Amino acid sequence: MPTASQAQAGDIGIMAAHKSPFNCGKTFYANNWSPGHNPSGSIDWQNYGSDAIAGETVRATASGTANFYSTLAVSDVGIMAYGNYVVVTHGDGTKTRYAHLATMVRGAGSSMSVSQGTAIGTVGGTGGDYAPHLHYEQITSGGAIDTSPTVEGVTVSLGQKKAITSTNNCGGNPHSxxxxxxxxxxxxxxxxxxxxxxxxxxxxxxxxxxxxxxxxxxxxxxxxxxxxxxxxxxxxxxxxxxxxxxxxxxxxxxxxxxxxxxxxxxxxxxxxxxxxxx
Structure with a gap:
């Protein structure tokens, strides 16, 4: 029988290949800060250089079904609420979550199919007194947060902060x-x-x-x-x-x-x- 860590590693191994959640060519810091981030292993996408992140288009990092939510007060998340947020369920059973959005392309309670690169909202600071940033999680099919998520082929482990340039939506129209x-x-x-x-x-x-x-x-x-x-x-x-x-x-x-x-x-x-x- 595999250990818990081996089982989690196997679960993570089937996760979809994720692009950055931003427009093609945009570079932002992926900050997997630790300790104290809630939940542990989630990424805060933040400014890099002269790129301003407030209002940036947020895109699905892989294809799936997007569900739209809004919790605009402190909630069961702990010390903060997600605010406006989207959860995309991918074909392999894994999920990604995109939180603190200023706007969403659909209202809370809605859902839609998305391709990799489909626009789902814009960066904001909803859910609390937050400077604009994108809170991002990769969630295994077993429901655990991947504490070393990989985006654009770059793994960002606990405590790391890496500048990542998006190749998302560099091709055709992401909408059908x-x-x-x-x-x-x-x-x-x-x-x-x-x-x-x-x-x-x-x-x-x-x-x-x-x-x-x-x-x-x-x-x-x-x-x-x-x-x-x-x-x-x-x-x-x-x-x-x-x-x-x-x-x-x-x-x-x-x-x-x-x-x-x-x-x-x-x-x-x-x-x-x-x-x-x-």
């Missing part, structure tokens, strides 16, 4: 149209744009259509993008603005009704005929 529209929606059509793609989705259980335009360029930078949906005989609803990753979701109930849909990225636009009438 199904993620943006929500549970039950499936893509039924799409149209390519210069700089992105507009998608039409349908929920067969509710008869609701959904349109979202995903960018493929200038990711993370607010630029002009839009999405619209118009049931035949009804009014058109449009979401347009300067967004970092997508416009939408625009949703309309249209069971058995033709719809016109489309969107834009910059000056590139698409407008469909009335179609998908079933």
């Amino acid at each position: 149209p199904e993620e943006v529209c929500g549970s039950g929606f499936s893509t039924i059509d799409s149209a390519s744009l210069t700089g992105g793609t507009v998608h039409l989705l349908y929920n067969s259980g509710t008869g609701v259509n959904c349109v979202v335009t995903l960018k493929s360029t200038n990711l993370g930078t607010a630029t002009a993008v839009s999405a619209f949906l118009e049931p035949e005989g009804g009014t058109r609803t449009t979401d347009s603005g300067n967004y970092g990753y997508y416009a939408g979701p625009v949703k309309k109930s249209a069971p058995g009704v033709c719809v016109r849909w489309g969107g834009s990225v910059g000056s590139s636009t698409y407008t469909s005929p009335f179609e998908h009438c079933d």
